[in-house]
Amino acid sequence: MSDGADARTEGEVLELLQTLIRNRCVNDGSEASGHEARSTAALEGYFGEPGETVEPAPGRRSVVYRVPGRDPTAPRLMLMGHLDVVPVTEEGWSVDPFGAEVIDGVVWGRGAVDMLNITAAMAAAFKPYLTGKLPPPAGDLVYLAAADEESGGGLGAGWIMENRPDLIECDYVLTEVAFPHLHSPGRPPVYPVKVAEKGPAWRFIRGAGVPSHGSQPYGTDNAVVKVAEAVAAIARSGGPVEITPEWRNFVEGAGWDPARTAALLDPDLVDAEIEDMAVDDPLLARWVHACTHTTFSPNLVRGGTKVNIVADRAIVEVDVRLLPGQTEQVIEDHLRKVLGPLYEELEIWGEPARASSSPAGGPMWDAIGDAFESLTGSRRIVPALTPVGTDGRFFRAKGIEAYGVGLYDDRVAFSEFLGLFHGNDERVGVASLGLTARLLSRIIERLSDLTSRM
Ligand SMILES: [Zn+2]
Incomplete structure (x- = not known):
């Protein structure tokens, strides 16, 4: 033209x-x-x-x-x-x-x-x-x-x-x-071509409790507390790391310096590298984290019926994103690990999904x-x-x-x-x-x- x-x-x-x-x-x-x-x-x-x-x-x-x-x-x-x-x-x-x-x-x-x-x-x-x-x-x-x-x-x-x-x-x-x-630096720019997307695999986690008078909480079984503990544990964990072939291809072609390239391809070093990256470039760090981890983001919570009743039900909806090649097994394994004994007390379900x-x-x-x-x-x-x-x-x-x-x-x-x-x-x-x-x-x-x- x-x-x-x-x-x-x-x-x-x-x-x-x-x-x-x-x-x-x-x-x-x-x-x-x-x-x-x-x-x-x-x-x-x-x-x-x-x-x-x-x-x-x-x-x-x-x-x-x-x-x-x-x-x-x-x-x-x-x-x-x-x-x-x-x-x-x-x-x-x-x-x-x-x-x-x-x-x-x-x-x-x-x-x-x-x-x-x-x-x-x-x-x-x-x-x-x-x-x-x-x-x-x-x-x-x-x-x-x-x-x-x-x-x-x-x-x-x-x-x-x-x-x-x-x-x-x-x-x-x-x-x-x-x-x-x-x-x-010193070379022509690199053009990313989008070839893959993570698989959205929402998870619903429900806790049950026993209703009783909110004026006497000692020793009660409170569903909101259970679900809140689950939310905190999931959020703290950050999700499991996996270096997929898709990520390897991207990083090898991205033209970053050799030390950064090596760290971003090493499952043992990637978290520290992301932390380092976040100091100067938090948005890039967030994206790199999502490209190297199965992510779990608890974003919607509902629970209880009334302020003076100990909650007998609560639910959290978690935005889970699978990396290419992963199955729901990754989700189950991770939740079992981070929730510990709480895992058995909660009901967890969701639709199958794939990247x-x-x-x-x-x-x-x-x-x-x-x-x-x-x-x-x-x-x-x-x-x-x-x-x-x-x-x-x-x-x-x-x-x-x-x-x-x-x-x-x-x-x-x-x-x-x-x-x-x-x-x-x-x-x-x-x-x-x-x-x-x-x-x-x-x-x-x-x-x-x-x-x-x-
Ligand atoms: Zn769009």
Whole structure:
């Protein structure tokens, strides 16, 4: 693309991103929230033609477009973004979180990195194929803008997968998380490519007690006290360490200094290294901890019936995240260890879950490497894991490879970026929007070239 075309692309993505931010598709977890139909309408306007839509609940609309490829046997690629965003705490923001203001080359607003920036950049990369400005790629090219990612996708990608899989048939998916680059001193930056995500395995832990008069607590059996002890023990423990192959691949490619690299790959040294890292860079430390541990976060507690009755029931819900390759056995073993004799007194249950990952190899991986190289001169890409779940898991569960990529300017550093997800003052450099759209265009082209048979 010429410089003029680049500037036009950047302006186009910015304008679309601002519209998506201003549409306030806030998903608070209730079915009545979200209102993604506002943003599917904006996309239909942008593309200049209606797409296929689904709307499992009023306003919870997703839109899909498909450009048929030249070769029905070539792998099909889907670009998938979500339209909803998480709620904000207005007081914590320096600007209007839904104003989408541009200040010194940075656009501010809820969704600026999660993930309306990518949803908009994907639309810009897709549009020339839809309008026929570019010839069709080898395999089908699909664009999905989904509702409800922020509450598990049951009214978005998950619903479509269950009810209208015909709309999203594909072999590869590009979606979030699109990380910015890592700086490595004296060498070109390293580009993390999201290949894997941890498996959310919520656990419910219930304690029972015997009700009696709250005025005489001596010797009573109090369910709230039991559950509180469990919460404290779980929180103190930090979760068991495991160095997975996914983490090893990331650290070996990340370009950190040799001592740090060695410590981050040694299960006996990693905790001390994280502590050290936390002094200067607490957000990076938190992310590294999550990438090297099965994490347990007790986040919701309910118990008791009345202030003058000794509590006969209490429950805590724990956000547990499994690393790739782990099974629920890890959870059971850990809870047994940290709870000690209390373990037998509590009732513990939860749904089965698995982490999901895609290979750091094959045509898609090569197309991503080629695209980075052609735009940046460097193909230093490393496979990265995210602690958070995304809609990508629905596809990995069906054997479809899902990746996350983006290309950012230097306005927001890697660890700062990690803190913007669901945080205050979410923002992204405007130049990143055009860069990401160009990266996605190159990936589409390269995948088409690499898999073309006609
Ligand atoms: Zn997201």
